[in-house]
Amino acid sequence: MTTVKKLSISVPQDVAETLEQQGPGKASAYVTGAVRAQRAWEQFRDEQARRGVTLTSEGMAAARARRYAVQAEWPAERFAAVRERVRQHMEQEQAGGDQSAPAA
Amino acid sequence: MNPEDELPPVTLVLDRSALLAYVAASIHAVEPVGEVITDRQRFGVTAVTVAEALKLVTESKDRADLHTLLAMDACAVLPTWGEDWLGLSYWLGVTSRVDLATTVLASLEHGAQILTGEGHRYGEGLAINYMPNQ
Numbered sequence: 733m734t735t736v737k738k739l740s741i742s743v744p745q746d747v748a749e750t751l752e753q754q755g756p757g758k759a760s761a762y763v764t765g766a767v768r769a770q771r772a773w774e775q776f777r778d779e780q781a782r783r784g785v786t787l788t789s790e791g792m793a794a795a796r797a798r799r800y801a802v803q804a805e806w807p808a809e810r811f812a813a814v815r816e817r818v819r820q821h822m823e824q825e826q827a828g829g830d831q832s833a834p835a836a
Numbered sequence: 837m838n839p840e841d842e843l844p845p846v847t848l849v850l851d852r853s854a855l856l857a858y859v860a861a862s863i864h865a866v867e868p869v870g871e872v873i874t875d876r877q878r879f880g881v882t883a884v885t886v887a888e889a890l891k892l893v894t895e896s897k898d899r900a901d902l903h904t905l906l907a908m909d910a911c912a913v914l915p916t917w918g919e920d921w922l923g924l925s926y927w928l929g930v931t932s933r934v935d936l937a938t939t940v941l942a943s944l945e946h947g948a949q950i951l952t953g954e955g956h957r958y959g960e961g962l963a964i965n966y967m968p969n970q
Binding site for chain 2: 769826
């Protein structure tokens, strides 16, 4: 479990309102998530700068469009259906049914 | 679990070709990974895939880049579980490579798409995110 440290910080009014809207005890998780996300991005961005890789907003947007397109075609139910199909195939094989390897 | 301990979901799994493209500084691998991070999610790579990639990456600078990537907060190095041996066997039959089979298992476990430059190896019916030709 993560060790926590209590801090007293000052934030602008709009940020304070957002934190208060999270509900009792949820503001810390909200801040933690935001800080970790920002840190992860800075870590990645700095590493690419060190390597001399230039990230462009156009390229990032295109990558997001491609990922979202695949995501739209693959809701959680579709992943579950593939898992179930494989489970059934392997159960049949264990029961001595279809012994053939699946086709690529 | 405390809310502070919860990790973002893994939504993109890199296979060996994607890892090698990242090491080669291909924008077609770097930008999809960066995009996932800006969306406050994580990317994953299976331990078997890492081992396969390290077998091929011989330059010390490239190996260091790979180590740095794997140590990032947004990176999850994913296990392949013993109890999944049947599924592993099935996907090995489909892909003919154990690193690809572990990548498929990770994709199905996390509901994550596979970033790859060799999508033809997976057959039909998987969540494939094809990297453009490099």
